[in-house]
Amino acid sequence: MKFSNRSGSFVALFAVLLAVAAISVNAQNEERAMGGVGITVFKDRNFRGTSATYTRDMPSLSNVGFNRNISSLRVGPGERWEICDQPNYRGRCVVVYDEESNLGTNNWENKIASFRRVSGGTTPNPGPSNPYIVLFDQVNYRGNPTNYNGPTGNINRRARSVTIGSGSWELCDGYNYSGRCQTVTISQANLANIGLSRVRSVRPAGSRPEPPMGSDWYVVVFSQSNFRGTPTNYKTAQAILNRRVGSVTIGKGVWEVCTGRNFTGNCQTLSQSVSNFSTLGIGTNIRSIRPVIAQPR
Structure with missing residues (x-):
């Protein structure tokens, strides 16, 4: 009888501990999934299933269980993230913001292999500080993206919008940094709004060489x-x-x-x-x- 009583007390205590642990885990998961800045990804549609929040660039998702296994996502207020269907931000890419309960509506369900922040957020983004931008051939960060991480004086493609991944950039409508140029520090959903109907050359701002001191210019x-x-x-x-x-x-x-x-x-x-x-x-x-x-x- 005492054994039975002790056994029953142990079972009851164990059940209480399991309940407390479950509540704690659920609270941690809820905090991880919903709190802070960054991008939260879910394995199922409608923000269900296994989830995780990231505040840093993820060049590969193969080691975290989400590689091409994301069906919905949420992005922190004021942030924009670039998602790509190949590791290291290659392949087809698009910039996302706000939330998407069903990535299948845009043919992105179970396609994401890497992602990175392109603007917004208060958490420092660790990693290389080298500047980079992404030019899109359609407004609102849609269409075919092309990444640039250094001066490029001869761009032979249409550019309608740009995301600033890092740094400040000079965009010019003439080849070799000529014509009308704009220094851009934040992403632009429509380059026409800043007077650029085309982009023929880009470079990090401040990279332009000046003549030596004492010149007679x-x-x-x-x-x-x-x-x-x-x-x-x-x-x-x-x-x-x-x-x-x-x-x-x-x-x-x-x-x-x-x-x-x-x-x-x-x-x-x-x-x-x-x-x-x-x-x-x-x-x-x-x-x-x-x-x-x-x-x-």
Whole structure:
């Protein structure tokens, strides 16, 4: 009888411990699946089944049990993640945000083999700090993606949207970083919104070489068109300006003028004088200017 009683007490205690452990595990799973920033993936549709949340890039899912085994997902507020059907962010890729209860509706169910954050989030993204971007041939990060991780002066493809994976990038509508250029620090769902109807060259911002100190290059900025009005000479880079521009005389060298401070915003590379600055299509005010080395064509 005592044995029976002791046995019954042990069974009851064991059942209580199992219940507490189950509650603890469920709470941990719920916290893991729903809390914090990052991307949460589920093996079943409608956010069911085994799940896990990631806040860092995953070049391969083969060792974590989710390789081509994801049917729904949730993305943290304000974040965008790139999912790909091949390891190391290769193959077919698309940028996702918010949530998707059934990846099968977009033909992505059980297709994801790698993913990485492209924007948003407060958790530092460990790994290589090398900059990279992804250009898409359709707006809203759709269509065929192409990755770039360094200067590329000759891009022969249509680009309608871009995700900034890391760093700041200069995008130009001319080959070899010519024509209208924009410095982009955040992803753009429609490049037409920043005045780029095409992209022919890209490079990390700040990678543009400048001529050596002591060169005799100079530029004259006029407040009116046809080289009239108040002139101002510049011989060196000026990162912070607020000048109305009507025309520009290139005394010597090649110069980059930008609508934003620190050589950001809309930028134009000038190798010859411009009698009517408004024809460049970047407005009539510049906030930075610098000499640059002409890129070989």
